[in-house]
Amino acid sequence: MILITGPLFAGKTDFARTLWPDPETFPDKVCIDAQNLAQNCRDLSALAERLSRQYSIITVTEVGGGVVPTDPVQRAARENAGRLSCMLASRADTVVRVFCGLPLVLKGELPE
């Protein structure tokens, strides 16, 4: 599994399309913004396991910067988002950070 991380609107999905060009199988093989699934999740580890088995490519948006939100629901959501990303990254063969549309490999290597 390849994990694509990066800031908001950085071009992560576009980059995923270059790795998985077939639009028909794209929704089955590529999970976009997995951090949204972490929000109300009680078992992040099981979620990470399921996602890594089901998908070839997973994208997550980095949401942990900025001021800690005063709202407890938002606070828990971004904490969970970060934890899920770490779990996915440890299961991934390759981790790429996309910044302003430019990929930087953080772990492993990209397929040729």
Place this chain on the structure above:
Amino acid sequence: MLTFVVGGAGSGKSAYAEKLLAACPAPRYYLATMQIWDEECRRRVERHKAMRAGRGFHTLECPLNLVGLDLPATGSVLLEDLTNLVANERYAPDGAGPGTLEAVWAGLEKLYGQSTHLIVVGNELFCGGADYSKETVEYLRLLAKLHRRLAARADHVCEVVSGCPWYYKGKEPFYGPV
């Protein structure tokens, strides 16, 4: 040569970008985009002016309508910064409004056409989630689109973290003897 320098608040991106400009061939233009709204803006401008003092930069003010700017001569330019310019164009009464993306891009193209070296400074605003007003998310989307376009076009792209540049594309440009 086109260089895009991105960083968070207080990351040292401006000081780094000014170091790059100082190493570029003269004449060196510092293009200031901030509109002075209040005392805090004024203090920020003064701090940046003090940082630049004695470096031989010609300061030009351009808070709006970059496409209308003609440099006195071809030279090296530091645009500080894209974030302000885009906000001014998008929200100032006499700005480009919904046509901001193309207006700013046309301005950058024209500026680059008049420059031997162009350095553009941008802000990293995209790691704090998206729990903002609709208007703010729209602004972030617009800015991010310009960032991606500029990064694709640039020869060098770096993120400055605690004053240290990390290059996603190209490398620290060597403009010759400083």
